[in-house]
Amino acid sequence: MFDASPLPHYFSPEHVQFRDMLRGFIASEIIPHINAWDEAGTFPRELYRKAASLGLLGLGYPEEYGGTPVDIFYQIILAEEFAHSGSGGIQASINSHTIAMPPLLAAGSEELKQRILPPVISGEKIAALAVTEPSGGSDVAGLRTTAIRDGDHYVVNGEKTFITSGMRADYITTAVRTNPTNKGAGGVSMLLIEGDTPGLSR
Ligand SMILES: Cc1cc2nc3c(=O)[nH]c(=O)nc-3n(C[C@H](O)[C@H](O)[C@H](O)COP(=O)(O)OP(=O)(O)OC[C@H]3O[C@@H](n4cnc5c(N)ncnc54)[C@H](O)[C@@H]3O)c2cc1C
Incomplete structure (x- = not known):
């Protein structure tokens, strides 16, 4: 299990609070199910909506699309804490939009961004x-x-x-x-x- 100590000088009290919230979410919503989900080769779509309700899917995205502009350390915390779950599959799948959406954000039309980004950030769409x-x-x-x-x-x-x-x-x-x-x-x-x-x- 990944358990590296975070470098304290990079993280503010707000970062620490975010990490605690995230660790609690992963402990209650993911870790109890991880073996069953690994065996099944999938996990419920509902997990996207639960993650989104905590703002996890919108980190770093503009507010006009439902995101929360934050510094890179929130995303580092997200990666570190999801690693605690012991499943790389959950980490990659829950965050697959973080590789899928940047091209849209960078080069898509405004109409497309307004149609696609909000339902992805809210966990309704994958x-x-x-x-x-x-x-x-x-x-x-x-x-x-x-x-x-x-x-x-x-x-x-x-x-x-x-x-x-x-x-x-x-x-x-x-x-x-x-x-x-x-x-x-x-x-x-x-x-x-x-x-x-x-x-x-x-
Ligand atoms: C868990 C997981 C998730 C993934 N998710 C995605 C995803 O969401 N979207 C997506 O598009 N892809 C995804 N991939 C695919 C991933 O991007 C590719 O596996 C990766 O790009 C390597 O391609 P390949 O497996 O076809 O290997 P190849 O490109 O065939 O390479 C085979 C081997 O040859 C080496 N090699 C290749 N070219 C050279 C070269 N010119 N010189 C020297 N060595 C070379 C490589 O290092 C490797 O060791 C995922 C892969 C994994 C394992």
């Missing part, structure tokens, strides 16, 4: 980032999934694998090749694909 493919994950610039524009939408063809929260994500930020003639990184874009899109199988 978000995943899909980059890795069966042909390999390290060589992102070589990814093979294509997205060809057809009128007002894209037709996407390809496969992804090892995607955290991928089996039940409502929103999948997906790395695709929108310019098939550019075989390198320059041909790659990020598309937000909704989980109920026709033709998507998992």
Whole structure:
């Protein structure tokens, strides 16, 4: 079990209070169920809503989307305390939006941000980032999934694998090749694909 002592000079009384609250949440809501959830290979969606009710899913996100702008040490505390649960799967899954949503935040339209971010931050919807493919994950610039524009939408063809929260994500930020003639990184874009899109199988 992870039990490193936090470096006290980085953490204010507010940080310590947050850590205590989080440790209590993990002790009561996660640790008693961890073995059963590991055996089942999943955990209840309700856990996202419970985590969100404490503000855990909105750390560092702008207030206008339901987030709470905080310094990086809150996120460090979040990572440390989730590690206490002893399950890397919970840690990664509960926080899969932290890798899925930054591309949207950085480059998405305002309409898309207002539609997608609040339900993810409130734990109603789950978000995943899909980059890795069966042909390999390290060589992102070589990814093979294509997205060809057809009128007002894209037709996407390809496969992804090892995607955290991928089996039940409502929103999948997906790395695709929108310019098939550019075989390198320059041909790659990020598309937000909704989980109920026709033709998507998992
Ligand atoms: C728990 C877990 C969660 C994950 N979640 C996600 C997720 O949410 N979204 C997502 O997109 N992916 C996810 N992944 C996939 C992860 O990003 C890939 O596993 C990773 O990028 C490596 O890709 P690969 O497994 O295909 O290995 P490969 O890229 O095939 O590499 C195999 C081996 O070759 C080495 N190697 C590769 N290229 C080179 C090189 N040029 N020079 C020297 N050595 C090299 C690698 O270091 C590795 O040891 C997850 C993986 C794990 C284990």
